Amino acid sequence: MIWRFILKRIIWMVPFMFAVSLVAFLLIQAPPGDYLTTYIAKLGESNEVMDQASVDNLRARFGLDKPLYVQYFKWVSNLLVGDFGMSFEWRQPVSELVWQRMGLTMMLSFSTLLFTWAVAFPIGVYSAVRKYSIGDYIATTIGFIGLATPNFLLALVLMYIGVVHFGSDVGGLFSSEYKNAPWSWPKVWNLIQHLWLPVVVLGTSATASLIRIMRANLLDELNRPYVDTARAKGLSEFWLIMKYPVRVALNPFVSTIGWVLPNLVSGAVVTAIVLSLPTAGPLMLQALLSQDMYLAGAFVLLLSSLTVIGMLISDILLVLLDPRVRYE
Amino acid sequence: MSNPGRDDTEDTPHALALPAGSHVHDAPALAVDIAPDKVAIASQWQLTWWAFKKHKLAMIGLWVIAFMYLISIFAEVVAPDNPSKQNRRAVYHPPQMIHFIDKTDDGTRIRPYVWKMDRQRDPETLAISYTTSGEKIYLRMFGKGPEYKFWGLWKTDIHLFATVSPRDKFFIFGADRLGRDMFSRVIYGTRISMSIGLIGVAISLVLGIALGGLSGYYGGRIDAVIQRLIEFVLSLPTIPIWLALAASLPPSWPIYQQYFVITLIVSLVGWTELGRVVRGRFLAMKNDDFVIAARLDGATEGRIIFRHMLPSLTSHIIASLTLAIPMMILAETGLSFLGLGLQPPAISWGVLLKEAQNIVSISQAPWLFIPGGFVVIAVLAFNFLGDGMRDAADPYAQ
Numbered sequence: 001m002i003w004r005f006i007l008k009r010i011i012w013m014v015p016f017m018f019a020v021s022l023v024a025f026l027l028i029q030a031p032p033g034d035y036l037t038t039y040i041a042k043l044g045e046s047n048e049v050m051d052q053a054s055v056d057n058l059r060a061r062f063g064l065d066k067p068l069y070v071q072y073f074k075w076v077s078n079l080l081v082g083d084f085g086m087s088f089e090w091r092q093p094v095s096e097l098v099w100q101r102m103g104l105t106m107m108l109s110f111s112t113l114l115f116t117w118a119v120a121f122p123i124g125v126y127s128a129v130r131k132y133s134i135g136d137y138i139a140t141t142i143g144f145i146g147l148a149t150p151n152f153l154l155a156l157v158l159m160y161i162g163v164v165h166f167g168s169d170v171g172g173l174f175s176s177e178y179k180n181a182p183w184s185w186p187k188v189w190n191l192i193q194h195l196w197l198p199v200v201v202l203g204t205s206a207t208a209s210l211i212r213i214m215r216a217n218l219l220d221e222l223n224r225p226y227v228d229t230a231r232a233k234g235l236s237e238f239w240l241i242m243k244y245p246v247r248v249a250l251n252p253f254v255s256t257i258g259w260v261l262p263n264l265v266s267g268a269v270v271t272a273i274v275l276s277l278p279t280a281g282p283l284m285l286q287a288l289l290s291q292d293m294y295l296a297g298a299f300v301l302l303l304s305s306l307t308v309i310g311m312l313i314s315d316i317l318l319v320l321l322d323p324r325v326r327y328e
Numbered sequence: 329m330s331n332p333g334r335d336d337t338e339d340t341p342h343a344l345a346l347p348a349g350s351h352v353h354d355a356p357a358l359a360v361d362i363a364p365d366k367v368a369i370a371s372q373w374q375l376t377w378w379a380f381k382k383h384k385l386a387m388i389g390l391w392v393i394a395f396m397y398l399i400s401i402f403a404e405v406v407a408p409d410n411p412s413k414q415n416r417r418a419v420y421h422p423p424q425m426i427h428f429i430d431k432t433d434d435g436t437r438i439r440p441y442v443w444k445m446d447r448q449r450d451p452e453t454l455a456i457s458y459t460t461s462g463e464k465i466y467l468r469m470f471g472k473g474p475e476y477k478f479w480g481l482w483k484t485d486i487h488l489f490a491t492v493s494p495r496d497k498f499f500i501f502g503a504d505r506l507g508r509d510m511f512s513r514v515i516y517g518t519r520i521s522m523s524i525g526l527i528g529v530a531i532s533l534v535l536g537i538a539l540g541g542l543s544g545y546y547g548g549r550i551d552a553v554i555q556r557l558i559e560f561v562l563s564l565p566t567i568p569i570w571l572a573l574a575a576s577l578p579p580s581w582p583i584y585q586q587y588f589v590i591t592l593i594v595s596l597v598g599w600t601e602l603g604r605v606v607r608g609r610f611l612a613m614k615n616d617d618f619v620i621a622a623r624l625d626g627a628t629e630g631r632i633i634f635r636h637m638l639p640s641l642t643s644h645i646i647a648s649l650t651l652a653i654p655m656m657i658l659a660e661t662g663l664s665f666l667g668l669g670l671q672p673p674a675i676s677w678g679v680l681l682k683e684a685q686n687i688v689s690i691s692q693a694p695w696l697f698i699p700g701g702f703v704v705i706a707v708l709a710f711n712f713l714g715d716g717m718r719d720a721a722d723p724y725a726q
Contacts, residue, residue: 027572148707266567
């Protein structure tokens, strides 16, 4: 039953991704002009001029002279065999540029997700069980502020504190000596040392809302008769809470992965630009601005698939956790 | 910039009765401190208002928001200076405190003033620094300042606060790298940022009610199509899509055109949430007695939807709208911060924060963060207000 459900959802993803690819392509084509227009404008700034013949020549070589639907069809059919095309700006296959950055993006998102849960779960349970205690008020206040602060602002403030009070630049994911080094254990350790800042920045707002959701759901459960029954039977308070009400309250908690993961992926774009992380965000922004369409398209497409995968994971977890959820 | 406090289960009736906040578990929604005979004859709006008033944080939120919109309406009067006026002599001028108790040789009086600051340039590093001089700059209310056109209609030079002598300047929030008055800029930014939220929500409202209503009322194939559409929009990664959309705007566009398109982009996200709420309610209400009665009476579909069903949704819709505004404010701020939203001659909180992007400038002038404080306050206020409204939306619930 569960396998049929998963299979069905995966099959659903096919037309969905097709629609995403169409939207991505249209979005990237939306700005007037194409990469060459931007390129010529850039050349013009440094007083270089390109004659019309070589412009036409380049345009034909990039396939930009063809009608839109031909370009789209060519792009999609190449995608199916794993070819993302060439980046105009970098003169490199897109796949070479994309994978490392997507890998770091995914790693960052998952670490943040783990951080979010690890922090939100105990605090949420605590806030509900010790309702209106000082700890609850502190958690609620921090939670609200976390919700209301834009990620990039938080990143800026932390960077400011880092520079002014600790005299160190906290941006990036690696120290300069490891930036281009091959993977090794010291490099991984270096990554972990740099990772906490983006993880905290990215995780705050999701943590804040998860705390609130957990608290509200658990509060609903704590008044149920079965809790009184268990208490009357002499179960220790800790097990009593963990074993029954928390399990029920966990359900909406898990379903949030459906929007937490996509939000992380999405939010990571802006944060990465501020903190200059070598993830998908900054490169995608640059590609969008210079109309490097295959590169930008690959990013939009890959980030969308991450989003869809996040939703799929959430649905599967939900079904596993709560058999009452119907396999529709 | 993630989705604040939205539990994904909004369209189930269970989740609607369940607040994201805390309070309601202890307090019944119906105001108990009002005399019972008054409760019995009160209208639904009266009951809602009573239930809402008990929510302290929501009341604070309401006041803060009302205050901010008041500021945006009268931005030209409240701002002491022209927000685009550059002043080379006040580059990175630090904020000045307003003092009220004026101790002079002839006694103590209550009179607002700031300490005048003098500019020095370090002869070696050429760094600029400001030190307080012993001179006072007196302020007065409704004094004369730079000339402006109020709402673009009336020419005047009256400002809410002004220096007594028009030659002096004062900087409550400091000045930016071009010596522009941050306070005036924040005030003008409030106008743009707060109104983008309102207009964006209005667009979301139309889309959300139309599509959600169609979906819930007719059900069947229309419902399936619209639901797929909503799912599709929801699962697009918002920020990359916004970036792509915003990157396609030519920067040469005039401000009002940018403003409109950015609002449109930002509102593309808000409507799905609203659409789901409206659909859920319509589905639940479709077979209620009063709807069937209206149908049997021969009311047209338009009348059933607009006259009978929508009014009982109004409070829920207003609550969802209030919760959607802060997301739009955050979205605009983020886009403008990246340089993809409104472009510099326009002033919004995001545009102002863009100035704080550079670590060198913020370590020199931390007051460039002030617009960020306004973003946080506005978003918090809207969230509190929306939470309170959501809890009060159904005053009959116990």
